[in-house]
Amino acid sequence: MDENALDLRVRRTRKLLQDALLNLMSKKSFQAITVQDIAAEAMINRSTFYDHFVDKYALMEYTVSQQFQEQLMNKLPDRNHYSAENLRALITTMWEYFGGLHGRCQHGDEQERMLFQSQVMNVVKRVLTNWLSEAPEASTGDQSACELAVAVMSWAMYGGAHYWSENKPQGTGEELAERLIPILNGIPHIQRLMERP
Known part of the structure; x- marks a missing residue:
């Protein structure tokens, strides 16, 4: 065949x-x-x-990862570079996807939502790793600086989305992005990346 x-x-x-x-x-x-x-x-x-x-968990992980990645790729202005516009698209897509979980998992429990969120976080980490590979530290071999920046950024975004869902349930992804981007850009590794010509 x-x-x-x-x-x-x-x-x-x-x-x-x-x-x-x-x-x-x-x-x-x-x-x-x-x-x-x-x-x-x-x-x-x-x-x-x-x-x-191999089992229903593998299907669920694949499904969430594929759905979120497709949704994100449709929104990113330039998929391969770190920029405020791309970061805004990443944050708003994550917020929208997490918000949509309530509709898709009406009968779900907290463990189920955590499984979904962990797959979204994996995609977010891959995207950030790709973007931050442009940073000066990546070319000098200081991989740990990039890995730390990815960990801090992804968890800050997750924490921001979680906080926003509990305290501003009517808030939008754009509003969340406007609040998170200055925080994320304050990370020294990210500052150096943003200062590049």
Whole structure:
């Protein structure tokens, strides 16, 4: 079989599984959903499910990561560089995605939301790592400075979004970004990156 056709078939099957999972999660908790439920909803057999994912957790992680990454890539003005505009897009997309979890996980619990959020954080860390690889410290071999900046920024963004959801539930992602960007730009590593011509 042609490799492109195989790849298309894999993507189509994974999309069916993602849609099935999200549809089921709008009706009941993730914990109550079985692999058999997902396979039946996607109209495939269980062995096909296991050809793609080891369990429902792997499917959930893949689904969240893919959805958030697609949503983010559609909003970034320039995907490969650190800028205030890109940072604003990253923060607002994260806020919107976290806010949307309440709609997608109506029957979910805190553990379920944490699983979703950890996948979003993984994407955020990858994006920030890519952006910060341009920093002077990255070219001089001080990788720990970049890693620390990524950790601080991603957790600051997560903490800001969590605070915002509890204290400003009607607030927007743009408002959150306006408050967070000056804080994030105050990190010395980021200041040096922003000062570059």
